[in-house]
Each structure stands twice: as C-alpha cells, then as structure tokens.
Amino acid sequence: MNFDVAFGQYCEGDSILHRLDPRAKIIMSLLYIVDVFLAKNVFAFALLTSFTVAMAVLSRIKPRILLRGLKPVIFIMIFTGVINVFWYRGAEGAKPLVDWWIFTIYPAGILNAVLIVLRVVLLIAGTSLILTYTTTPLALTDGLERLLSPLAKIKVPVHEFSLMMTIALRFIPTLIEETGKIMDAQKARGASFSEGSLVKRAKALIPVLVPLFASSFRRADELAVAMECRCYRGGKGRTRMNVLKATFKDFAGVIVIILLGVSLVLLNKYTDAFALGF
Amino acid sequence: MSKIIKAENVSFSYEGDTPEERVEVLKNISFEIEEGSFTAILGRNGSGKSTLAKLLCMINLPDSGRLEVDGIEVTREDVTEDEIYEARRDVGMVFQNPDNQIVATIVEDDVAFGPENLGIPSEEIRKRVDGALEAVGMSEYARHSASRLSGGQKQRVAIAGALAMKRKCIIFDESTAMLDPLGRKEVMKNILRLNKEDGITVLLITHYMNEASLADRVIVIDNGGIIMDGRPSEVFSEVDKMWEAGLDVPQTTELLQRLRDAGLDVPKDIFDPAECAAVIKAALADRGCAI
Numbered sequence: 248m249n250f251d252v253a254f255g256q257y258c259e260g261d262s263i264l265h266r267l268d269p270r271a272k273i274i275m276s277l278l279y280i281v282d283v284f285l286a287k288n289v290f291a292f293a294l295l296t297s298f299t300v301a302m303a304v305l306s307r308i309k310p311r312i313l314l315r316g317l318k319p320v321i322f323i324m325i326f327t328g329v330i331n332v333f334w335y336r337g338a339e340g341a342k343p344l345v346d347w348w349i350f351t352i353y354p355a356g357i358l359n360a361v362l363i364v365l366r367v368v369l370l371i372a373g374t375s376l377i378l379t380y381t382t383t384p385l386a387l388t389d390g391l392e393r394l395l396s397p398l399a400k401i402k403v404p405v406h407e408f409s410l411m412m413t414i415a416l417r418f419i420p421t422l423i424e425e426t427g428k429i430m431d432a433q434k435a436r437g438a439s440f441s442e443g444s445l446v447k448r449a450k451a452l453i454p455v456l457v458p459l460f461a462s463s464f465r466r467a468d469e470l471a472v473a474m475e476c477r478c479y480r481g482g483k484g485r486t487r488m489n490v491l492k493a494t495f496k497d498f499a500g501v502i503v504i505i506l507l508g509v510s511l512v513l514l515n516k517y518t519d520a521f522a523l524g525f
Numbered sequence: 526m527s528k529i530i531k532a533e534n535v536s537f538s539y540e541g542d543t544p545e546e547r548v549e550v551l552k553n554i555s556f557e558i559e560e561g562s563f564t565a566i567l568g569r570n571g572s573g574k575s576t577l578a579k580l581l582c583m584i585n586l587p588d589s590g591r592l593e594v595d596g597i598e599v600t601r602e603d604v605t606e607d608e609i610y611e612a613r614r615d616v617g618m619v620f621q622n623p624d625n626q627i628v629a630t631i632v633e634d635d636v637a638f639g640p641e642n643l644g645i646p647s648e649e650i651r652k653r654v655d656g657a658l659e660a661v662g663m664s665e666y667a668r669h670s671a672s673r674l675s676g677g678q679k680q681r682v683a684i685a686g687a688l689a690m691k692r693k694c695i696i697f698d699e700s701t702a703m704l705d706p707l708g709r710k711e712v713m714k715n716i717l718r719l720n721k722e723d724g725i726t727v728l729l730i731t732h733y734m735n736e737a738s739l740a741d742r743v744i745v746i747d748n749g750g751i752i753m754d755g756r757p758s759e760v761f762s763e764v765d766k767m768w769e770a771g772l773d774v775p776q777t778t779e780l781l782q783r784l785r786d787a788g789l790d791v792p793k794d795i796f797d798p799a800e801c802a803a804v805i806k807a808a809l810a811d812r813g814c815a816i
Contacts (some may be wrong), residue, residue, distance in 0.1 A: 338663035420672040473626035477639040488650040
C-alpha cells in the first residue's frame, strides 16, 4: 500500500474524477453539499441518488471502499432514522400505521426517515467521491492555496498554511516510523503497551511521546536550516513547477453540479403534487 | 582560477547564557577555495567543521574577520539581506540526515523547491528538475514518495535539489555518515561526477578517510583552527599529526607507514588498495621474497 501519498482516503486511479483540477473539485463538492440539501421529495432524491451512483461508476472506485467510508457514521444514521420514524407525523390528520402503547408510527415518518438516512449517505459518498477518494492530499492543499490566494491580500497567511500542511503530510510517515522505533526501544527495556488498565496503557505511552516530541523539535530546526539554505524566504516571489490549469472539463464539472441543483429545485416544485406525505 | 570562497581571520562563537559562557568554535581561520576544486574538510567531533559549513552557507555570520562568497563580502557592515540571499544562491548544502532536508512528499516536487524559491518560470523549473534527477540517476523515481527511498537515494535527491538551483558550490556536511556502504558509494560517485564533469566546487566534510583521499585538497581542523592543509598525500603522510588531531589515516597509508617503520622501502601516498598491494609486492620482490 502506498501509505504516505495515500494518507487519508485517496484511492489510486485515472478516472475523469481523478483528473479534474483540485480547485474545480473543491468548488464542486461545496456545491454538491448544497445540492444534497436542496432535494426535498422522492423524485429529487431519485435524481440525486442516480447522479451519485453515476459518479461512483465513473470514478471506478470499488463499492466496498465506498461503503467502508460510511462505517463511522452508521450510529448517526440509525439514530436519526429511529428518531424520525417515531416523531415525524407528516400532514395533519394522517392515519398512524402502528399505534401501540407509546409507539405511534406514521407512513410519512418512515419515508422521512429513509430520505434523511439517504441524505447522510449521499452527502458522505458524494463528497468523498469528488474530493477525498480521488484527490491526493497534496493536490488538495495546492488547490486550497490557489483558491484562497485572494485572501493573501487581506494578510491571511495562505501560503504559510499550505506549506504547513505540505510539511505535515511529508513528515507523517517519518514520524510513524520513528514512533515504531521508540516503542521498540522502550519494549526492549521492558515497557508494555498492551497490558494493564486503560490508564496504565495511556501512561505507558508517555515515554514514547516525550522523545518523539523532542526529536520533532530537532527535525523542525534542521528542516528550517535546510529550507533557508535552499533560498526559501516565504511565499513572496515564488513560482511553481506545476501550475494548475483549469480546462474545459473542469468548468464543465462545476456546471454539471450547478445544473443538478437547478433540476432538484425544479423537481421539488413540479412533482410536489405526487410527493408522498410531504 | 577565481576563488569562490575567501575567508580571512574568521572567528565564530556560540552564545551562552552569560558572556562568560560563550563558546569559541572557530578561531581566526583563513583559507581560500578555488572554483571547481574538490576539498575535503576533516576534523574530530566538536572541532568546528560543521560550524564552518554553516558560516559558508551563511546560516550564521562570522563574529569577526572577512568572508567573501562568490565575490560578495557577506561580513561587510552594511550588507543587506538581499545580498546575502544572492550569495546563498550559489552555495548549497547537503546535510547529514536525509530525512530532515526533504520538504515535499514527492521527489520531483522536492527538487523543484529550490528553483521555485528563486522565482524561476515554470517551464524552466521543469527542465532543470528533469535534468537534475537525470544527473543523479533518479529519473525513474521522479513521481515516487520520498519517504520510501533508501538513505542513499534520499541524499541523491538532495543533491539533485542543489543541482536544480545551478549552484556553483555544494557543501556536503557529513552527507554519507548515516548511509550504509552501498549508499555511501553511490553518493560519492555522484559527488565526484558533479565535480569532475560539471565543474561544481565541492566541499566535503567527512569522517571517512577514503572519501577524503579522493579530494584534490584536504583541510584538517582541530580545536577551531586549521592545523593541516594540502594535497591528500601530503596531509595523510603525517600520520602522527593526524592521530594527534583525533583522526585516522586511510588504512593503506597506515599499513604503508608501518611497513616503512619496519624498514621496508615503500612509498606512503597510495590510497588505492590494489595499487597498495602491488607496491608491497614489488618491495618484497626487491628483497628477494618471491610471492
């Protein structure tokens, strides 16, 4: 596994989604989030779902990986689902489906629960498809820096933030390796990291974290000297080897997401008559 | 030949908490480095050799004395930051720890870091990066992640980073110290190549005598001062003085010296083991010992 470049969720690939300009993808995922909240009825959701599935197919990312990304939010999905099933009544005077003891379930409640859970699923799957699964963290930082560069005019240190991100990403594998070494060294002196109570295990990590912290400072110092030696003096007057160039497909991508939003609004409006319980 | 570095009576001390605690590391050092030369700097730990390297890269400036780098006098009273920056463009440094000098995740992005800082146009950077990676034999790793390379490969990337800035002089501060023999060999091969073929001035700070024996000139530093300066054969032939400075001499030199002490007539300035074996064989044959 290419761990260091693939830090985060990035999946190697060469699909159209992978090849889009990171700036376009950042804008697209923001617009997509808006789109997801624009969908109000079954038809709009149907369109949104098919669009997201189409993106998944285009990205050639395995459904298994996509589903794995949903795992952390399973609890939220169940929770919101259950709440909606029991508390949503729908239109005034609707007949309950089940009415037993303190449980009253309306048909609209079930539909609403399904749609809300679907919304969470689409939100996560869609944004990860556009952004995190198909963009390397580096490209992402680069895109963010370029997108935010106008802020530099009002003295926001955009370049510095982006460099911090880059260096952090660069040093993650190095520090992981070092942590392993220190843990081995402590184990060789009889430290145990997997036994005892939670508090005991947490305490056992202190002799690992302190040297790791100390060595990070030394590394930072050396890196700063090395950077100065390589004529680094901030973002001013710097050029870039790889200049991002937005092409037709990047604009097309953004327009597609906008059109999706427009269609959702129209669907909400003109199919409302058929909507069930909304 | 013009001099790329001129140092006259340069002193430097690290500040302590109180004025009495100041540690004087370099004391009145004077030397000149010719453009295109290959100089090795030797000295035991704490002798001041790394401090000297930091002065030459202008990370630190001397307390007193005169230092001129590529025609710019960096010790002048009214020297501007821009002038130091200009001087720094020509002198690069490759450090000991390969991990702590690579800035970007991807190899080619890291090589591009220096030229990007100089504000060179994108197409030109691309050309330089490709050329530099080719020169150190790392082209096929251009898109690889730097953290997955071996130590020797990382140092070659660092060399490429200096090459891409078109530096006239590269200082290697114990750049091979953390490498295995194979990595050391490949880095040394690259250092020699860029000195001999590209005419880049090389200053090699090292603990390995066989690396130093490849240089045109060896400077030995001890206790903050230069104690020996000359061709490797001259410097290494003073075995006692080297030992006094806490240094070894190349194994061949030591062997030949001991043989001479024992009365065998052999030359003393041979660093190649095969050549060394040949002279010993010849000397023994002279004495009538057939091998």
